[in-house]
Amino acid sequence: MKRLLLPLLAATSLAGCNLAPDHARPTGAVPVALPEGGIYPSAPTDAPDVTRVGWRDFFLDQRLRQVIETGLANNRDLRAAAATVLQARAQYRVQRADLVPTTAVNASGTYTNNIFGAAGAAAGGGSGTGTGTGGTGTTPGGGTGTGGGTGVGGGTGVGGSSGNLEFYSVNAGFSNFELDLFGRVRNLTRAAQEQVFASEEAQRTTRISLVAEIATAWLTLASDREQLALSRRTLDAFRRTLDLTTAQFRIGVGSELEVRQAQTSYDAARADIATLEVRSAQDLNALNLLVGTTVPVAQQPVELGAATQTRDALPGDLSSAVLLRRPDVLRAEHLLVAEEANIGAARAAFFPTISLTATLGTISTALSGLFDGGSFTYTGTPAAALPLFDGGRRRGNLQYARASRELAVANYEKAVQTAFREVADALAQRGRIGAQLDAQGSRANAAAVAARLSDARFRAGVDSFLVTLDAQRVGYAAQQQLVTTRLTRATNLVELYRALGGGLAGELAEVVPTPPVPREGRR
Numbered sequence: 001m002k003r004l005l006l007p008l009l010a011a012t013s014l015a016g017c018n019l020a021p022d023h024a025r026p027t028g029a030v031p032v033a034l035p036e037g038g039i040y041p042s043a044p045t046d047a048p049d050v051t052r053v054g055w056r057d058f059f060l061d062q063r064l065r066q067v068i069e070t071g072l073a074n075n076r077d078l079r080a081a082a083a084t085v086l087q088a089r090a091q092y093r094v095q096r097a098d099l100v101p102t103t104a105v106n107a108s109g110t111y112t113n114n115i116f117g118a119a120g121a122a123a124g125g126g127s128g129t130g131t132g133t134g135g136t137g138t139t140p141g142g143g144t145g146t147g148g149g150t151g152v153g154g155g156t157g158v159g160g161s162s163g164n165l166e167f168y169s170v171n172a173g174f175s176n177f178e179l180d181l182f183g184r185v186r187n188l189t190r191a192a193q194e195q196v197f198a199s200e201e202a203q204r205t206t207r208i209s210l211v212a213e214i215a216t217a218w219l220t221l222a223s224d225r226e227q228l229a230l231s232r233r234t235l236d237a238f239r240r241t242l243d244l245t246t247a248q249f250r251i252g253v254g255s256e257l258e259v260r261q262a263q264t265s266y267d268a269a270r271a272d273i274a275t276l277e278v279r280s281a282q283d284l285n286a287l288n289l290l291v292g293t294t295v296p297v298a299q300q301p302v303e304l305g306a307a308t309q310t311r312d313a314l315p316g317d318l319s320s321a322v323l324l325r326r327p328d329v330l331r332a333e334h335l336l337v338a339e340e341a342n343i344g345a346a347r348a349a350f351f352p353t354i355s356l357t358a359t360l361g362t363i364s365t366a367l368s369g370l371f372d373g374g375s376f377t378y379t380g381t382p383a384a385a386l387p388l389f390d391g392g393r394r395r396g397n398l399q400y401a402r403a404s405r406e407l408a409v410a411n412y413e414k415a416v417q418t419a420f421r422e423v424a425d426a427l428a429q430r431g432r433i434g435a436q437l438d439a440q441g442s443r444a445n446a447a448a449v450a451a452r453l454s455d456a457r458f459r460a461g462v463d464s465f466l467v468t469l470d471a472q473r474v475g476y477a478a479q480q481q482l483v484t485t486r487l488t489r490a491t492n493l494v495e496l497y498r499a500l501g502g503g504l505a506g507e508l509a510e511v512v513p514t515p516p517v518p519r520e521g522r523r
Contacts (some may be wrong), residue, residue, distance in 0.1 A: 003172040018183040020190070020344025021405075023337050027475050029413040030320050030420040034427065041431040050502045053311065055211050058497055061309050063299045067291060070299075071214045074292025078210055087193075090168045090201040095192040098185045101174035101356075109367075110167040168367050173359030174380075180389050187341040192511040194338035201331035208308050208327065212498035221307060222285035222301030224486035227480060228276040229303060234476045235269040241455075241472065242266045245465060260464040265473060274357035310493045323419040326501040332415040343405060346398040357381040419499065426496040433489045444482040447475035 036042060041309035050058075059065055072078065182188055242262040248254030288294050324328060362375045369375060387394070457463040 017181060017345060019347035020183065020187050020188070021342050023340055025333065026336075026409055026413055029416045030323070032320055034320050034322075034420070035424050036427075038422075040427045041133045047403070050497055050500045052504060053497075055502070058311050059215060059309065060311065063301065064215060064309060066299050067218055067295055068211055070293065070295070071210060072207070075210055075290060076292055078206055079197075080205075081206040085199045085203050087100060088196040092189070092192040096189050098178070099180070099189060099464050101177035103172065103174045105170070105172045106361075107170045108168070110165070114165075121227040126446045134248070142193045166365055167363065168365070168370055169361060170365040170370055171361030171377075173361070175357045176355045176383075177356070177357070179354045179356060181354060182348035182351045184345045184353075187344035187348065190432050191338040191341040191345070194334045194341065197340070198331045198334040201327040201334060204327035205331065208498055208501065210290065212494050214287070215494045217283065217287040217290055218301060219304065219490045219494070221280065221287055222274055222304040223483055224280045224283050224304070225301065226303035226483050228273065229281055230274040230476075230483065231276055232480050234472075234479075235266065235273060237472065238262065238266040238269050241469070252390075252466070258469075261466070261469050263446075265321060265469060270478070278362075297403055302484060304490070306486065308493075309490050310497070312493065320420060321424065323416060326419050327504060329412070329415045329419055332408070334413040334414050336405070337509045339401065339405040343398070343401040346394070346401040349394045349397065352384045352386040354382065354384045357383070362462040422499040423496070424500050426492060429492045430496055431490070433485075433492055437485050437489055440478070440485045444475075444478040447471070447478040451475035 029380065034040075055068060056065055178185060241257070242265075245254050245258045245262045249256055249259050284295070284300070358378070358380045360376070360378045362370050363377055364370045364375045366371065450469040451468075451474070454463060454468040458465055458468040
């Protein structure tokens with residue numbers, strides 16, 4: 001028993017040995033602060049942190065909230081992300097099982113009339129079998145025991161008459177359990193755990209992106225439907241103009257040129273209507289795909305309008321440190337930690353592998369005597385192995401692990417840089433979208449007034465029809481551009497919300513219906 005405890009004591013003394021490199025978050029990939037000043041807006045100090053504003057509070061339209069909630073419950077990409085988390089957790093449990101010995105219980109019975117087979121069975125149980133020199137009888141250890149212990153044979157001696165022998169045994173123990181002295185198994189387990197964390201962050205990324213995509217699709221549908229209504233109203237105006245010019249041509253007051261010009265504007269509006277009808281249908285199909293079911297008519301938008309669909313607030317803290325909380329950046333960091341753990345496992349392969357096999361059991365010639373005194377047996381077999389030559393396999397594995405870490409560092413820095421670029425782009429557009437919207441609104445109003453005045457002057461015979469027609473076209477184009485600018489403003493706020501990792505606090509409830517992995521080591 002003392003010999004058996006020695007490997008266990010050695011394992012305990014070396015349990016803290018870890019050959020993985022210490023984790024240090026890469027820095028310097030992006031500036032310390034997000035862009036501010038010039039074209040970029042200055043955030044008010046009283047604005048809330050957008051990452052702490054849930055999507056139910058960020059989106060103001062109740063219909064849009066209902067559509068987003070339905071999408072979070074039915075979207076197939078989100079379900080696939082949840083299944084990926086379950087896979088990673090299952091793989092982690094499989095790998096974690098190597099930290100503890102796999103214990104099994106074996107029971108057997110042996111029935112034979114062969115004394116040598118009986119001797120083998122007895123030796124396997126840990127007791128010796130005496131070898132007789134003559135006639136029938138038992139030899140309770142007087143001869144030479146094959147196991148070196150007490151003979152338990154219940155049959156005939158060698159050279160005697162035949163008889164039936166019975167042996168029963170029950171053993172519990174484990175085989176080839178690796179004593180993780182150099183952290184190989186622990187590092188592999190840590191790598192699997194970080195893969196779980198990475199899959200969870202990927203699920204959060206999918207969730208945030210889905211919220212933004214549903215909102216963008218809903219707003220796009222609203223914009224195209226408003227454009228469609230605008231084109232239909234314009235078509236009616238162009239039809240009246242076409243009817244007027246046609247009547248004037250018939251009575252000789254107008255010219256055929258004016259009729260053809262009016263016909264051109266009328267047909268252009270007809271083509272716009274056909275295009276927007278197709279686009280609106282496609283927008284609804286895209287929204288249904290994102291939501292995962294058919295969106296009810298009551299939850300569909302009618303038009304975009306001038307009202308804001310989201311909260312109009314910038315975060316109070318514009319430090320680039322906010323990007324480190326984005327789930328895609330956290331995922332890249334967890335994958336980096338996993339590769340560092342793999343380096344530790346590859347390094348540990350250069351040291352001896354120490355394993356232990358141990359059993360505890362009982363053996364008897366009668367089933368009722370299995371647990372009697374003197375029937376218990378035990379074995380303990382520590383073993384050590386160190387490959388002397390493997391053709392460079394271990395060194396190649398270590399080099400691969402180091403190269404994988406460099407790849408993970410590059411991917412992490414790229415994720416941070418991508419996040420910085422997305423936020424900077426959204427802020428740049430945010431800084432000028434207000435002025436653009438004001439200018440476009442003023443232009444649309446001026447064009448509408450000019451169209452009305454020009455039409456009145458044409459009917460009064462003051463201006464030519466060409467002036468009136470041009471004013472109508474300009475007014476129509478200005479109204480279309482105003483709707484497009486409103487859509488740009490709305491989707492810009494949604495993109496800024498997504499790029500800053502909006503809704504992380506309190507809104508990303510776990511959708512995987514299994515207990516989470518313990519959070520030790522999460523960074």
